Amino acid sequence: MPLALKNLLIQLIVPFSLILATGTLGAILLWSKTWARPSRWLVGVAIGALLLCSNRGVSVWLLHPLESAYAPAPGTLPAAELSDPVTSTAAIVVLGSGHRDDDALSSWQRLNPAALSNLVQAVRLARRMPAAELVVSGGHGRVHDHHAFLLEQAAVALGVDPRRIARLDSTADTADEAQEVGRRFGSRPFLLVTSAAHMPRAMALMQRAGTRPIPCPAYYLSNPFARTAADFLSWDTDALEGSRKAVKEHLALLWIHLHGPTAAN
Numbered sequence: 001m002p003l004a005l006k007n008l009l010i011q012l013i014v015p016f017s018l019i020l021a022t023g024t025l026g027a028i029l030l031w032s033k034t035w036a037r038p039s040r041w042l043v044g045v046a047i048g049a050l051l052l053c054s055n056r057g058v059s060v061w062l063l064h065p066l067e068s069a070y071a072p073a074p075g076t077l078p079a080a081e082l083s084d085p086v087t088s089t090a091a092i093v094v095l096g097s098g099h100r101d102d103d104a105l106s107s108w109q110r111l112n113p114a115a116l117s118n119l120v121q122a123v124r125l126a127r128r129m130p131a132a133e134l135v136v137s138g139g140h141g142r143v144h145d146h147h148a149f150l151l152e153q154a155a156v157a158l159g160v161d162p163r164r165i166a167r168l169d170s171t172a173d174t175a176d177e178a179q180e181v182g183r184r185f186g187s188r189p190f191l192l193v194t195s196a197a198h199m200p201r202a203m204a205l206m207q208r209a210g211t212r213p214i215p216c217p218a219y220y221l222s223n224p225f226a227r228t229a230a231d232f233l234s235w236d237t238d239a240l241e242g243s244r245k246a247v248k249e250h251l252a253l254l255w256i257h258l259h260g261p262t263a264a265n
Contacts, residue, residue: 096138
């Protein structure tokens with residue numbers, strides 16, 4: 001499926017877009033006597049869905065299965081892993097996330113919160129594994145500042161030797177990244193860094209590409225261990241964003257299961 005079509009479908013089915021479309025259609029139909037009753041149902045469904053998806057408890061409930069699929073990377077790698085000649089020389093692969101096109105800002109200021117969190121995780125691992133190559137990925141953005149280029153510049157600003165960094169700047173989505181990593185490393189193990197909610201999809205795609213990723217999740221959106229009953233009485237935009245991310249990832253995992261890895265963005 002073409003990338004543009006995949007992106008359009010994703011935007012249409014994530015909660016906020018779907019809620020907005022349903023509510024707008026209902027509001028338009030309110031002016032019609034024939035469709036007055038169905039339109040009220042559509043507006044009611046949109047309001048109810050908005051309240052549901054922006055509920056903090058619901059957001060955590062949706063995110064938790066994704067973010068708990070793989071254990072958090074420890075503060076320091078286990079001594080056994082560091083002494084293993086295979087793992088200690090493995091590459092550290094950071095998947096692309098997102099950034100803003102604002103030349104007035106520095107490279108690390110332009111990264112979105114997920115990308116910055118992922119990069120900090122990767123730099124921490126790189127300092128613990130001085131022989132490892134740091135591979136940054138992401139081809140979206142303007143020609144002169146692909147996402148991988150910004151990640152590289154930010155990593156250098158954080159103290160990583162630029163000679164250790166390799167870029168995958170022609171990848172359009174996670175499926176592309178999995179194929180590029182497969183061509184680069186084959187069955188050699190490497191550390192995979194991406195946001196915790198995105199990790200299950202990334203691992204599925206990487207493994208189907210024949211690679212051996214070691215998950216090192218970063219950027220957690222929820223804290224289920226701090227959850228209380230009061231969360232189900234709280235609503236905010238952060239919860240709506242968490243629900244949006246969770247629904248997108250759950251649907252992408254379903255798409256991978258039904259159609260294979262190349263179908264999921």
